[in-house]
Amino acid sequence: MKLSKATIEDYESIIAFYDDVTDRTPEMELYARWQKGKHPTHDGIRAYIEEGSMYLYKENGAIVGAMGVTMYQGEDYHAIEWSQQVLDNEAAVIHILAVSPDCQGKGIGSEMIREAIRLAQTNGMKAIRLDALASNTPAHKIYKALGFEYRGQQHLYAENTGWTDFYFFEYINHTIYEKNNCYMKHEIIELHDVQIIGMAKKIAFNEAKEECPKFWGEYVEKIIKPVVFEKQAPNTFQQVAFANGVGEFGLCTCDIPNHNCAICAEMNFGACSKNTFTYVIGGIYKGGDVPEGMQLFPIHSGKWLKMHFEGGMKAFQEQYTKFHKEWVPAHPEYTWATNSCCMEWYQGTDIQSPDYQCGVMMPLE
Structure with a gap:
């Protein structure tokens, strides 16, 4: 029903x-x-x-x-x-x-x-x-x-x-x-037994602001440009990427065992503030072979807080900072699931548009 x-x-x-x-x-x-x-x-x-x-x-x-x-x-x-x-x-x-x-x-x-x-x-x-x-x-x-x-x-x-x-x-x-004059559109969704498939890259924390955008550039050059802009027939790697929506999520996984990413998530896109983190450009795995150059990553099974950012990609970092430094402290009813990583989400094609849909997803206890 x-x-x-x-x-x-x-x-x-x-x-x-x-x-x-x-x-x-x-x-x-x-x-x-x-x-x-x-x-x-x-x-x-x-x-x-x-x-x-x-x-x-x-x-x-x-x-x-x-x-x-x-x-x-x-x-x-x-x-x-x-x-x-x-x-x-x-x-x-x-x-x-x-x-x-x-x-x-x-x-x-x-x-x-x-x-x-x-x-x-x-x-x-x-x-x-x-x-x-x-x-x-x-x-x-x-x-x-x-x-x-x-x-x-x-x-x-x-x-x-x-x-x-x-x-x-x-x-x-x-x-x-609104709490403390900090309103942000959000919803609760559920994901159960989901894996993310995608391209992964280990990034030093102090280089994240430069390296994450570079990695997205590599994704565009390897997957989007040849098929979408140059109209080439997709190879196996590209077929798997499109079939599984690779590019719909950015996953920040912690390289420190048993470390709670929540305590330093505000530092940079949910990544841990020590040493390195693995950044994944991915999509929800729908089954089938995993080609060389891609990996599978299990994610939190249960409820997620999905935040909808305003202002498109140009405002992403500003909105992300507002989310962690203002909105989360004003909403103690939401608890970050221990040893679980957050995800960025993206939807649409025109990333220059202020109406481009994007945000972050926080795993909940």
Whole structure:
């Protein structure tokens, strides 16, 4: 069962789903007080679909959960005293979350909220908020259990309820919030049993700033230039490189046994500050023969903190320094996995563009 974005082809099924939820959810009239056609409205559901804000949980092709997640907040949210003030397009809001009556009580609603939080994080939102009727006490308990806090209430009019009190909640513990004025877009990903395949070079720490770019130049001359620019037929080495995405990652491996790279990672691209480190230009190994001149490197299996840098390659070093010297100390909830190395990541072709996608990945305990 996975969260997916709804399309207009799902419209009739979504309407039927919400009608079923309204008809069969126990004590609907007491708590959420939804009414078919009045809340959620058909026009509102269509609008969420058309703007790409409607998300579905399906099981065996059937909808078992649905919600709207907008990457903006409405004017009704302006009067609340939030933990911090952000622009309307910096706050994600969860709407009309519902679970099929046949699947309620199985934790699906909680998992959907967690997915909404991750979705907001991926889109760089600085706040995650929602509202509920003051009477909907079961929902309040779920929100609080997931890290949301009550921030205030308003007396508002809704077609299905008339004038009534709404409670507003905010996920203030979420790490996408700025801390010490140091905001950086990030997400949590998982990599399990992954190896990196690539070209490796041992580099002296005090020469790293010159030697790492030189090594990337060697990569371009050996792999990219002949095939991409000169249109030559790729040899075996180049075929393996393209098949495994060599060049998507820069891996810094420590040459000191049992040494924790985290203590000196800020010094230079995650490399240890003593003697030498091995720098790898690589990609995720997908299987097959490893040609001469390439090696396999196992990496941390589990969760990774993936940072998205702004400003493209020209700002990479500045962003990296900010990450280690400002952002990491401001976020003690993230712990670098012992004896694990970090990775740089790159995506795109125009490295001169300020919109070029790049950043670092930190292995987490």
